[in-house]
Amino acid sequence: xxxxxxxxxxxxxxxxxxxxxxxxxxxxxxxxxxxxxxxxxxxxxxxxxxxxxxxxxxxxxxxxxxxxxxxxxxxxxxxxxxxxxxxxxxxxxxxxxxxxxxxxxxxxxxxxxxxxxxxxxxxxxxxxxxxxxxxxxxxxxxxxxxxxxxxxxxxxxxxxxxxxxxxxxxxxxxxxxxxxxxxxxxxxxxxxxxxxxxxxxxxxxxxxxxxxxxxxxxxxxxxxxxxxxxxxxxxxxxxxxxxx
Amino acid sequence: xxxxxxxxxxxxxxxxxxxxxxxxxxxxxxxxxxxxxxxxxxxxxxxxxxxxxxxxxxxxxxxxxxxxxxxxxxxxxxxxxxxxxxxxxxxxxxxxxxxxxxxxxxxxxxxxxxxxxxxxxxxxxxxxxxxxxxxxxxxxxxxxxxxxxxxxxxxxxxxxxxxxxxxxxxxxxxxxxxxxxxxxxxxxxxxxxxxxxxxxxxxxxxxxxxxxxxxxxxxxxxxxxxxxxxxxxxxxxxxxxxxxxxxxxxxxxxxxxxxxxxxxxxxxxxxxxxxxxxxxxxxxxxxxxxxxxxxxxxxxx
Numbered sequence: 001x002x003x004x005x006x007x008x009x010x011x012x013x014x015x016x017x018x019x020x021x022x023x024x025x026x027x028x029x030x031x032x033x034x035x036x037x038x039x040x041x042x043x044x045x046x047x048x049x050x051x052x053x054x055x056x057x058x059x060x061x062x063x064x065x066x067x068x069x070x071x072x073x074x075x076x077x078x079x080x081x082x083x084x085x086x087x088x089x090x091x092x093x094x095x096x097x098x099x100x101x102x103x104x105x106x107x108x109x110x111x112x113x114x115x116x117x118x119x120x121x122x123x124x125x126x127x128x129x130x131x132x133x134x135x136x137x138x139x140x141x142x143x144x145x146x147x148x149x150x151x152x153x154x155x156x157x158x159x160x161x162x163x164x165x166x167x168x169x170x171x172x173x174x175x176x177x178x179x180x181x182x183x184x185x186x187x188x189x190x191x192x193x194x195x196x197x198x199x200x201x202x203x204x205x206x207x208x209x210x211x212x213x214x215x216x217x218x219x220x221x222x223x224x225x226x227x228x229x230x231x232x233x234x235x236x237x238x239x240x241x242x243x244x
Numbered sequence: 245x246x247x248x249x250x251x252x253x254x255x256x257x258x259x260x261x262x263x264x265x266x267x268x269x270x271x272x273x274x275x276x277x278x279x280x281x282x283x284x285x286x287x288x289x290x291x292x293x294x295x296x297x298x299x300x301x302x303x304x305x306x307x308x309x310x311x312x313x314x315x316x317x318x319x320x321x322x323x324x325x326x327x328x329x330x331x332x333x334x335x336x337x338x339x340x341x342x343x344x345x346x347x348x349x350x351x352x353x354x355x356x357x358x359x360x361x362x363x364x365x366x367x368x369x370x371x372x373x374x375x376x377x378x379x380x381x382x383x384x385x386x387x388x389x390x391x392x393x394x395x396x397x398x399x400x401x402x403x404x405x406x407x408x409x410x411x412x413x414x415x416x417x418x419x420x421x422x423x424x425x426x427x428x429x430x431x432x433x434x435x436x437x438x439x440x441x442x443x444x445x446x447x448x449x450x451x452x453x454x455x456x457x458x459x460x461x462x463x464x465x466x467x468x469x470x471x472x473x474x475x476x477x478x479x480x481x482x483x484x485x486x487x488x489x490x491x492x493x494x495x496x497x498x499x500x501x502x503x504x505x506x507x508x509x510x511x512x513x514x515x516x517x518x519x520x521x522x523x524x525x526x527x528x529x530x531x532x533x534x535x536x537x538x539x540x541x542x543x544x545x
Contacts, residue, residue: 011364013479013480013498013499013502014498014499017364017367017368019368036479036480037480092346092348093339093345093346096340118364118365118479118480119363119364120348120363120364120370121348121349121362121363121364121365121483122346122348122349123327123332123348124332124335124336124339124346124348127332127333127335127336127337128336128339128340128346130336131336131337131339131340131341132340136411136412137333139329139333140329142473153415157329157474158329158330158417159252159328159329159330159427160419160420161417161418161419161420162417162418162420163414163416163417163418164414164415164416164417165412165413165414165415166412166413166415167411167412167413168411168412176480177473177480178473209345209346209374209376210345210347210359210372210373210374210379211372211373211374211375212370212371212372212373213358213371213372213373214370214371215363215368215369215370215371216368216369216371217367217368217369218366218367218368218369218505221523221524221525221526222526224522224523224525224526224527224528225526225527225528226527226528226529226530227527227528227529228529229529229530229531229532229535229536229539232529232536232539232540232543233543235511235527235529235540236540236543236544238509238527239455239488239544242487242488242509
């Protein structure tokens with residue numbers, strides 16, 4: 001069985017966000033990580049491989065060579081090979097078309113992504129890729145197990161609750177906790193990762209559908225008003241003012 | 245030109261997100277259409293008051309080709325949608341099949357094609373220009389106040405056969421029994437590790453009841469199993485933007501703030517005056533939650 005895990009490389013969750021004068025994300029002093037949701041996806045793929053060694057895990061990222069150390073980390077965690085499409089991930093549409101084109105050339109049974117990338121948060125790449133490829137997509141998926149070579153059991157959150165589903169492969173899944181526990185690479189994994197293949201692929205051109213004008217930081221919050229814990233009237237008045 | 249709004253329901257009434265979408269749709273174009281799979285005709289026809297001129301009722305929102313036909317035959321170029329998964333999936337299909345650009349986490353739209361979106365989980369905004377004649381906007385909640393209109397909504401039944409979903413089978417469905425959904429709540433009462441244990445959540449639920457609010461929690465609390473995962477708000481949990489967010493006994497790590505920083509008013513209760521959350525708050529109460537929360541409940545009468 002062939003599993004593809006698509007990962008974003010994003011600023012660490014504690015990063016202070018700023019932009020350069022020419023409207024780019026300011027990467028200075030920023031620590032990049034594999035997106036937390038994709039980290040769950042990768043961890044689940046590796047857990048499945050631990051139970052069934054027939055499983056082959058490919059890692060895919062769209063980004064520049066600065067992401068290679070993170071892909072090596074993914075290989076150290078347990079992926080068998082990695083591919084990097086050599087371009088900035090311009091927008092969801094661009095990313096989805098490039099993923100779809102890659103999947104068309106290399107068949108996979110199961111494609112795992114995160115629920116969303118934590119930088120631009122659109123949460124659309126799985127749905128868009130699924131639509132381009134006509135592959136059934138589920139998101140967010142909190143449980144995944146293989147039933148056999150052809151089908152899986154998953155749980156996904158819906159707008160009103162949780163559904164347990166039996167679904168035929170191929171599938172695209174947007175993963176979320178508690179699908180797996182995050183994994184940290186061990187020494188043996190790190191050694192093995194050095195000899196695993198990391199291929200670089202040129203992107204397919206897709207025109208950005210919306211043009212970027214600029215990035216801004218949100219307006220500053222007004223100064224906090226402290227309310228005395230022994231005199232809560234101000235708070236109660238405020239709540240009443242809002243018709244509560 | 246006409247705008248299509250995807251109508252989401254909360255229990256049996258239109259969700260606040262969809263009402264807000266209809267308000268924005270009326271600012272953009274005169275003709276505002278709705279799409280829903282709810283077939284309660286008497287209720288649907290009352291939605292003129294939310295700003296709809298016409299509502300398309302379809303049996304199954306998974307019937308993509310019927311929806312595409314509605315869009316094509318009614319000259320719809322603009323679609324406004326709440327950011328629920330059902331409608332995100334449908335919007336993605338429309339975007340790829342009909343080549344409509346799509347924008348997520350939308351904060352603002354203007355008639356000239358300028359769009360502002362929330363990015364980096366609320367830590368920044370992107371401003372985009374759309375020079376296509378079409379667009380799908382997935383809206384953030386509470387970016388406008390919904391308004392009332394004096395319109396009459398016509399109902400149009402869309403002919404649709406049940407779509408075939410042979411590739412999967414739903415084995416089990418569990419509905420989350422909440423009085424108020426976290427996504428749709430105007431007020432959210434959230435609590436963290438400062439509450440010391442799951443047995444102390446009664447006062448949180450009591451306060452939520454008084455304020456007609458939903459309850460939420462921080463990641464450590466859901467990780468510890470004190471509260472269910474679906475209550476976890478923050479960078480890796482649910483992102484919410486209620487009118488009022490109460491943070492009780494939550495220190496305010498940057499990952500938590502990211503999920504709640506677009507709330508209109510943030511009220512922080514914490515016994516540690518150095519808690520980082522106070523920097524992001526509109527109102528702060530330095531004090532013991534076990535003392536302050538019951539007092540608030542009492543004062544609300």
